[in-house]
Amino acid sequence: MTAIDPALGATRTTCPYCGVGCGVLATPDNNGGAAIAGDPEHPANFGRLCSKGSALGETLGLEDRLLYPMIRCSKGTMERIAWSDALDHVAHRFAHIVKRDGPGAVAFYLSGQLLTEDYYVANKLMKGFIGSANVDTNSRLCMASSVAGHRRAFGADTVPGCYEDLDAADLLVLVGSNAAWCHPVLFQRMLANKQARGARMVVIDPRRTDTAGDADLFLGLKPGTDTALFSGLLVALADSGALDSDYIAHHTSGFDEALARAKSIAGSVGATALATGLSEQEVADFFQMFKSSPRVVTLYSQGVNQSAQGTDKVNAIINCHLATGRIGKPGASPFSLTGQPNAMGGREVGGLANQLAAHMAFTPPDIDRVRRFWKAPRIATHEGLKAVQMFEAIAKGEIKALWVMGTNPAVSLPDADAARAALKKLELFVVSENVLSNDTVNAGVHVLLPAQAWGEKSGTVTNSERRISRQRAFLRAPGETKPDWWIVGEVAKRLGFGPAFDFKSAAEVFREHAALSAFENGGGRDFDIGALTSLSDEEFDELTPVMWPIRAGDSAPQQRFFANGGFFANDHRARFIAPEIPALRSETTAGRPLRLNTGRIRDQWHTMTRSGTSPRLGQHLPEPFVEIHPDDAIRYGVDDDSFARVTTDYGQCTLKVAVSERQQRGMLFAPIHWSEATASTARVGALVAPITDPFSGQPENKATPASIVPYEYVFRGFALSRVPLQLPYHVWWARVTVAGGYGYLFADNADLARWQTWLRSVTCGDLAEYKDFGGGVYRAASFIENRIATCLFVGPARDAGDWDVVKNLFAADALSDDQRRTLLSGKSMDGLASTGPIVCACFGVGRTTICDAIAAGAGTAAEIGAQLKAGTNCGSCIPELKRLAAQAGVVASADGHKQAVAS
Incomplete structure (x- = not known):
């Protein structure tokens, strides 16, 4: 198993955030934390991390962790319970409901945060042995339209390209993707291509996001009109003779129908402009850039996927790549940027309700194949309910038992209030989680099962380019936390399916997953990692990042698909899809304009x-x-x-x-x-x-x-405390984690005397107060020795005190007598001047510090970086650095020095 002794040095693992799949070096500190750095040998990031990845070491504490199984007792409170009793209860209740109401009355709701091994075991239990396909995932909310688009066009959920295409492309088209913020490591790779090779960039988005700051062309189209834009592009490519007729003839079908539909949607530059809200010049420029650039990568994300026409948008993009043969070649492919760290791994094991494991579908041959491999007694024979449908079925009482693993649907689902209300109707509501409390847990959970968190669990994840990487444990599992695959397997054993779930390690699960991918495959399915089927435990532990497919006998994985056809439909041809005429399904009104x-x-x-x-x-x-x-x-x-x-x-x-x-x-x-x-x-x-x-x-x-x-709010303010606070019910507030405790930014209309009463009810220790109720100001702080325990600052809208200054004082181990005396002024003292809101999270550089550097002559993002390091790690703050520099006009002052003034 992976060593977790700090004396043995850093552990190579993978970041648990987005689908870029960055390699991480984690060095435990022997106190439950770890130093975090990017892995320079990982091919996804080559050592670079974004702000979130860089801060992973700050997220490893055990505060608010769920450490033991818990069950709701007759009094309605949650009480600790033994693992054996918790598992017995879950299995007994599931078995009772299935026996009484059938397998369709139970469901799993999974997460792209799970490891592939967790996903695999949960999918196997529900679809293979309980006999229901009601197992879906929060990945439904971020990339299901890409999956559907791939399957319609390619016959399989295949990502044709890889990250190296970002280095080789001459044109990078980003559609509905704020990659500068959401996939910053990849975006910096695109910018490096732009700077080194002169690649051009087009950004297509209703919002002018920070990604658009580096675009050669920004297309701020109307929402919902992506299909019209790419339909117009297909027509323009056909009209200008830019099609790859040989590729279309030999490797595709349906082109004529798709082109006819495209002409009916946007048959000319003018029609495309009218449909999208763009100018004719903008449309013409985009069409020309695409036509004249043989190496084009079109990258799309949630702005495309999260749409009632998302699948058609995906296929409209793919149509243009198929029509020009710009697919599966270096620097040329459509490319879906995945949102979660293991959404791809979930797709591989059938984590979606409309898929079976190993990229197989609910067709009679695939159902029979999976049934025989698993020796499954009652395999599901038809698709299950997708996420939104699933929660609607819960609300109707059709699903009576739900197991949620590693996600928070009471917040993330659409119409989230209805989803939260539905959870309260369940006869059995089980949650596997890391935290004691979140909106979903608080919606009436019956059983809480403590799952291991990142840094404690071990297994694999797959990133956006089909690269499988190891997540390795580098911390000891706290309390009684367990891997998700183990938890599900133990319930499966209690349901009577022991032989099929007798896994002893994540490596055993992975080997079975790999074997299923190769079972009766013979190249007929895209997902095949048969070369990894016989990995020993030691080889699994040392597994280096590897792309799929890597079939038995392969010496190296296949990087790209479809340059020479070979699609996964029965006739091995791609399908051009004729999209529906775009139309938003909800209209604005006078009341909702x-x-x-x-x-x-x-x-x-x-x-x-x-x-x-x-x-x-x-x-x-x-x-x-x-x-x-x-x-x-x-x-x-x-x-x-x-x-x-x-x-x-x-x-x-x-x-x-x-x-x-x-x-x-x-x-x-x-x-x-x-x-x-x-x-x-x-x-x-x-x-x-x-x-x-x-x-x-x-x-x-x-x-x-x-x-x-x-x-309107009369008062603004903030509170800082060493322990969480329950603010008065009448207050608008937002909680912010701060060094040493908890911060709360708030607004309110209540009289200040109520704040004084509230503060005295939640503080202990000496209380220092400044009161000017007539002027609308109340400030107070309690101390334990010379350290702030709790403080409260309330005042008129912009006169509550300096949050950044007080926050810095709160973080101090001890205040001097002068600092303590002047604390309630809320102003900077003793060099603790406010740095302003943080712009560069990687290095903690604030806006005020950056503006001071600009005033001193740092006029570009590069110059700011050289002076302050801001923007020199993940680069996601560079667009904001550029804006700050642009907003400041540099003028010569009377004494010959430079100063920045607002432009």
């Missing part, structure tokens, strides 16, 4: 159960917000840095307002990360319409009709 787009921010991940524990990552954008164009802000009466209430037909949130010209008119943008545990009214998933793509089942997260109105 805007469209809400949701997505990620740079330094946070999903619902923040991991990234939210890092003080560093909470400093860039610490509060939930809604972004709006200046014209819309004026129209609807909202101001920058004020508050607004965003309402849809499904829910409402109160959010900080960010007015930005990068936002399209008629659109709102709000991040998805905040939950009931981290903010008062910011569960953005509750706003999203539960409309899904008819082919993939993926929800539409990008265009829910919405309204916005201002919401």
Whole structure:
């Protein structure tokens, strides 16, 4: 097994965040933590890490960890229970419900955070032995449309290209992908190509994201019109003689039908411009760039996938690559950027409700093949319910038992309030988790099972380019935590399926997974890792990153697919898909005149159960917000840095307002990360319409009709504490992890006397106060010895005190007498000046520090980096550095020095 003795040095593992799959070197510190660095030998990142990966060492603490099995007792409280009793209870209740109501009455909801081995065992139990395909995953919310598009076009869920194509492309087209924030390591690789080889970049997105800052052409199209744009491109390629007629003739079918449909959608440059809201010049420029660049990689992500027309968008993109033969060749392919670290591994083992393991489908031959391999007594014979359908079935009482593993659907699903309410109706609600509490756990869980976290568990993950890497344990498993595959296997044994689940290690699970991939394959299926079937435990532990397919007898894996055809349909041809005519399925109205787009921010991940524990990552954008164009802000009466209430037909949130010209008119943008545990009214998933793509089942997260109105607060403030606080019910708040404890940014309309009463009820120790109730100011702090225990600053909107200064004082081990006396001024003292909001999370460089450097003459991102190191690691802050430099005009002052002034 992997050594976890710090004396043995660093452990090679893989980052648990996005689908880039970066290699990590983790060196334990003997105190439950570890030093984190990028692995220079890993081919996904060559040593580079993004801000989230760099901060992984800050997320390893055991605060709020679930360490023992727990069960809800008759009094409604959760109590510790022995593993054997917990497993017996889960198995007994599942068996009872299946016997009474049939296998369709139970379900698993999995996660792209699971390891492949966890995914495999859960899928095997539900589909092979319980006999239901009601096993889906949160990957349904991020890449199901890519899966469906691949299967329609290629006959299999095959990613044709690899990361090396990003180095060789002459044109990089990013569609619905803010890669600068969401896949920054890959984006820096694209920029390196641009700088070294002169590759051009096109960014297609309704939002002018930071990714667009380096684009040669930005296309700010109307939401939902990607299909029209790429249909117009297909027509233009045909009209200009840019097709690869030989490739079309020998390796594809359906071209004429697809071209005819494309002409009906966008038959000319002018029609494409009209359909997309772009200018004819922008459209013509894009078409010419694509036509004249033989090496084109089109990269797409959630802006394409998370759509009620997501599969058609994917196929419209693929159509253009098939028509020009730009697929499976160095520097030329369509490329899906995966959202989660092991969404691909989940796809390999059939983690989606409409797939069987090893990229097999619910066809009679595949069903029989998997049944015989598993010796499965009651294998599922038809597709199960996809994520949104699954929770609708729970609400209707059709699914009575649900096991959630490693995800937080009460926050992340569309119409999240309805999803949370559905969970309360379950007869049996089981959650395997790392944390004691989150929105899903708090929605009435009956049994909590403690799963090992990153750094404690061992297995494999697969990244966006089909590369399998090891996640290795480098920390001892705390408490009674167990691997997910072990937990599922123990339940399977209690259900009577012991011989099929007698796995002793993750390596055993992996070997069976590899053997199934090669079983009766013979090159007929894309996913085949038969060469890895006979790995010993030691060889598994030492496994270096390897791409699939790597078939038995192969000396090296296959990097690319389809350059010479060889598709996985029965006739070995690709299918051109004629997409439906684009139409958003939910219309705006007078009451809901805007469209809400949701997505990620740079330094946070999903619902923040991991990234939210890092003080560093909470400093860039610490509060939930809604972004709006200046014209819309004026129209609807909202101001920058004020508050607004965003309402849809499904829910409402109160959010900080960010007015930005990068936002399209008629659109709102709000991040998805905040939950009931981290903010008062910011569960953005509750706003999203539960409309899904008819082919993939993926929800539409990008265009829910919405309204916005201002919401006024008289007071602003913040609190800092060594322990979590329960703020008064009337307060708008957002929790921020800070060094040494917990921070809360808040706004309120209550009188200050109530704050004084509240603070006295939650503090201990000496209390120092400054009160000016007439002026609307109240500040107070309690101390334990010379260290701040709790402090509270409340004041008029912009006069509550300097959050950054007080936060730095709070982090200090002890305050001097002068610092203690001047603390309640809320101003900088003794060199602890505010650095401003953090811009570079990798090195903790604040906006004020950066602006000071610009004022001193650092006029470019490179010069800022040379002076402060900002932007020299993952590079995701470089677009913001460029904006800050651009906003500052450099002028000569009277004494000949340079200073920065707002432009």
